[in-house]
Amino acid sequence: MKQFLYPSHIGDLKTALAEAFEIKHDRYKYESLGHHKTALLIFFNNSLRTRLSTQKAALNLGMNVIVLDINQGAWKLETERGVVMNGDKSEHLLEAVPVMSNYCDIIGVRTFARFENRTDDYTEQILRQFIEHSGKPVFSMESATVHPLQAFADLITIEEHRAKNRRPRVVMTWAPHPKALPQAVPNSFAQWMLAADVDFVYTCPEGYELDPQFVGDLKPIYNQKEALKDADFVYAKNWSCPGVTRPQEYGKVLSTDMSWMVDKAHMDLTNNACFMHCLPVRRNMIVSDDVIESPRSLVIAEAANREISATVVLKRMIETL
Ligand code: CP
DSSP states (O other): OOEESSHHHHOOHHHHHHHHHHHHHOTTTTTTTTTTOEEEEEESSOOSHHHHHHHHHHHHTTOEEEEEETTTTSOOEEOSTTOOOOSSOOEEHHHHHHHHHTTOSEEEEEOOOOSSOHHHHHTTHHHHHHHHHHOSOEEESSOSSOOHHHHHHHHHHHHHHSOTTSOOEEEEEEOOOSSOOOSHHHHHHHHHHHHTTSEEEEEOOTTOOOOHHHHTTOOOBSOHHHHHTTOSEEEEEOOOOOSSSOGGGTTOOOOOOGGGSBOHHHHTTSSSOEEEOOSOOOBTTTBOHHHHTSTTBOHHHHHHHHHHHHHHHHHHHHHTO
């Protein structure tokens, strides 16, 4: 595997899940595979789960790991070509990427949407420069439009908790948040669920429709309560305006309607659903305390499975070096 952004990059999901459960059963089974191989994990943005779980995954495989926080200790990087670099950015990504690639075998990049230009974000401008100029396998640790390690971990978690005799109904619901957040998590969750053996719908206020690149022809259900009926899994997430139906409002907060927060009354509409969120989560904005603390909450299990999804991805990348 030379890049990892989409479910198509990992191929058949049943095979990937089988590999995930093999690793979960014995996470050191491939501890010699990464001997004398180095993973470079580059963070343009903050992280807790991704930072720790991806390092742990690399260690599971016997790799060396280098972590670089671009905004703490490295030169500030210019990412646009053609810019007169007379500001605070000392180095261009076009030199920095090939330099960094000298020191590693596989590169992970975290870089959020900037909301300055929808085209730049939706063409993954920064991640693409790593793919084009590093000559190394590159995986997204959440980039402008996708968070595939999270979606793969969520799929593993659903597989572990689903009833085995029927397809689960998985409902992703928009929920309120005070700040503008990227669409990476909902884009990837939708894309992976649509490729998986589940029935998937999503619900959001008008203006929050996701890009067809990730949801195909699937339209949202605008009535949240109707969408939640008979859900087996409720996946809550905030995202800002994707700009599909309102391009001029890309990246804006269009609603802070607190009636969309997932509380017990919402969960009572479901088929005793499990509650999911990728974390970090703002309690009593996205989800009420009692729902996230309930025995049906899977948020810690999802985070634990981040180690497993990252181990599978790094293993696949090492195998193609
Ligand atoms: N879910 C997730 O990616 O968490 P971090 O932002 O803490 O890495």
